[in-house]
Amino acid sequence: MHEVQTLGQKIARYITPKSVKETLTHLKGLGDSGRIVAGGTDILLELDRHARPGVTTLIDVSRIAGLDRIQADANGMIHLGPMVTHNQVVASELLVEKALPLAQACWEVGSPQLRNRATIAGNLVTASPANDTISALWALGASVTLDSVDGGERVVPIREFYTGVRQTVMRPDEMLTKISFPAMTEDQRGIYVKLGIRRAQAISVVHIALLLTFGQDGETVTAASIAQGSVAPTIISTPSAEQFLVGQKLTPDVIQEAARLAQSTPKPIDDLRGTADYRTELIAVMVSRGLKALRDNVQASTWPQEPTLLVGSAEKPEQTHRTALIEDDVEIETTINGETVYGRNSAGKTLLDWLREDVGLTGSKEGCAEGECGACTVYLDGDAVMGCLVPAGRAHGAEIVTVEGVSKLGFDPAEQGSAPAETLSALQQAFIDEAAVQCGYCIPGFIMSGAKLLEEHPNPTKAQIKQGFSGNLCRCTGYYKIMAAVEAVAGST
Ligand SMILES: Cc1cc2nc3c(=O)[nH]c(=O)nc-3n(C[C@H](O)[C@H](O)[C@H](O)COP(=O)(O)OP(=O)(O)OC[C@H]3O[C@@H](n4cnc5c(N)ncnc54)[C@H](O)[C@@H]3O)c2cc1C
Numbered sequence: 117m118h119e120v121q122t123l124g125q126k127i128a129r130y131i132t133p134k135s136v137k138e139t140l141t142h143l144k145g146l147g148d149s150g151r152i153v154a155g156g157t158d159i160l161l162e163l164d165r166h167a168r169p170g171v172t173t174l175i176d177v178s179r180i181a182g183l184d185r186i187q188a189d190a191n192g193m194i195h196l197g198p199m200v201t202h203n204q205v206v207a208s209e210l211l212v213e214k215a216l217p218l219a220q221a222c223w224e225v226g227s228p229q230l231r232n233r234a235t236i237a238g239n240l241v242t243a244s245p246a247n248d249t250i251s252a253l254w255a256l257g258a259s260v261t262l263d264s265v266d267g268g269e270r271v272v273p274i275r276e277f278y279t280g281v282r283q284t285v286m287r288p289d290e291m292l293t294k295i296s297f298p299a300m301t302e303d304q305r306g307i308y309v310k311l312g313i314r315r316a317q318a319i320s321v322v323h324i325a326l327l328l329t330f331g332q333d334g335e336t337v338t339a340a341s342i343a344q345g346s347v348a349p350t351i352i353s354t355p356s357a358e359q360f361l362v363g364q365k366l367t368p369d370v371i372q373e374a375a376r377l378a379q380s381t382p383k384p385i386d387d388l389r390g391t392a393d394y395r396t397e398l399i400a401v402m403v404s405r406g407l408k409a410l411r412d413n414v415q416a417s418t419w420p421q422e423p424t425l426l427v428g429s430a431e432k433p434e435q436t437h438r439t440a441l442i443e444d445d446v447e448i449e450t451t452i453n454g455e456t457v458y459g460r461n462s463a464g465k466t467l468l469d470w471l472r473e474d475v476g477l478t479g480s481k482e483g484c485a486e487g488e489c490g491a492c493t494v495y496l497d498g499d500a501v502m503g504c505l506v507p508a509g510r511a512h513g514a515e516i517v518t519v520e521g522v523s524k525l526g527f528d529p530a531e532q533g534s535a536p537a538e539t540l541s542a543l544q545q546a547f548i549d550e551a552a553v554q555c556g557y558c559i560p561g562f563i564m565s566g567a568k569l570l571e572e573h574p575n576p577t578k579a580q581i582k583q584g585f586s587g588n589l590c591r592c593t594g595y596y597k598i599m600a601a602v603e604a605v606a607g608s609t
């Protein structure tokens with residue numbers, strides 16, 4: 117069972133530095149006892165599972181200005197700052213056009229609440245061979261910039277970054293400060309294909325990222341890059357198939373042979389998600405599907421129109437940096453449901469635990485404590501996030517909305533800011549009217565996701581509703597009525 121105080125037992129200090137330089141100084145001084153936290157979606161779980169023994173200080177880089185930039189330079193390169201999240205990539209027209217495999221990989225990561233916090237940099241550093249963005253960036257030929265006080269900057273091609281399962285060449289005193297890759301050119305087509313054991317919130321059983329360059333005829337392959345994920349201790353290339361494809365047109369026979377060659381790379385891993393034999397079969401099927409899509413130029417055909425991000429439509433509160441050294445006896449100041457709140461005991465807790473235990477707001481529920489169920493969904497600076505994966509210290513200087521405050525916000529413009537907290541919002545009432553509540557445990561999370569969805573898409577399509585709820589689980593399986601409640605409110609506005 118999850119220990120509510122686990123992070124409290126392990127993390128004594130939470131630091132929010134103002135600059136990269138300050139971060140590097142902390143990293144050098146703290147050695148193995150300090151660890152960067154970006155979105156926190158991996159590191160908090162690792163701490164909870166005692167997988168980072170010795171770490172006593174978290175260094176939160178999410179308040180450093182400018183680290184969430186996506187930039188294209190005059191030399192055809194694209195650069196991502198270390199705080200760029202998966203949802204920022206999904207929302208970026210530049211990246212959908214010039215780095216489609218990366219955008220598709222980001223869209224496959226977890227759920228909207230997770231993608232609003234989780235960063236590409238964190239995904240790369242965690243170094244699981246199942247992590248979606250590594251393969252996409254591998255195929256795109258990316259490199260990472262690492263910085264430290266003693267070593268200065270060094271650039272490492274992503275293909276040389278990994279040394280084993282969850283192992284990289286990055287030193288404890290280094291920070292990943294930039295991810296760079298060439299923008300796809302007119303003669304290139306790329307795609308990312310993933311298979312998980314369900315459609316959302318699923319770690320890959322196998323995934324493939326493909327990037328092909330075509331000659332002037334638009335049909336003959338002149339260069340190929342095929343990365344495979346979740347099949348070996350690290351992401352791997354597929355040299356035999358890549359070499360075979362060069363000079364070929366993508367006829368059915370060529371595709372079949374490339375798929376066979378891809379399949380013949382080292383025997384895949386065997387684990388809970390799939391046997392080695394199953395993975396071997398999948399590799400051929402997925403390479404074949406990817407190549408056919410590229411041949412037919414339909415690689416973007418499944419890209420969602422106006423994807424649901426759960427970031428809403430309102431302007432975000434201005435980020436004011438709060439340099440802070442937070443220990444449990446240090447009081448933090450935050451805004452919750454429009455009111456200023458002061459509280460202690462935030463250094464080593466999750467936001468969910470802190471809201472429930474220290475602030476006394478028990479509407480947000482803990483269903484899993486690991487980002488899977490969405491019962492803990494709250495808004496952090498305007499975005500829906502999983503409260504169980506946010507360090508409580510991140511609340512300092514932030515704006516938080518919980519289910520207790522959602523009725524105040526309403527999404528019927530007439531209700532905004534006027535309805536008292538005890539009045540149900542239109543969506544809450546619709547849940548009652550549509551009998552969308554059974555045991556009720558998951559409902560606060562669904563209300564939070566649903567309200568943010570309606571703020572973002574006042575008349576959502578069924579697909580957008582499903583996307584908006586893909587991070588929320590209901591063990592009573594009341595999904596149809598929950599969707600009906602959203603549709604009822606959308607129809608009435
Ligand atoms: C429920 C759930 C579902 C998930 N589903 C998927 C999925 O489908 N696909 C997938 O690929 N991943 C998935 N993940 C994994 C996770 O969300 C990603 O790996 C995420 O991108 C990590 O980013 P973060 O910002 O949250 O990292 P954090 O947790 O903040 O950090 C992760 C690691 O990177 C280090 N770090 C972060 N930034 C830097 C930096 N700039 N320099 C140096 N070190 C740094 C931290 O110290 C830590 O060791 C899932 C996770 C959960 C909990």
Ligand code: FES
Binds near residue numbers: 483503
């Ligand atoms: S997602 Fe946070 S408690 Fe389940």
Ligand code: FES
Binds near residue numbers: 553555556558559594
């Ligand atoms: S109503 Fe019971 S878990 Fe959803």
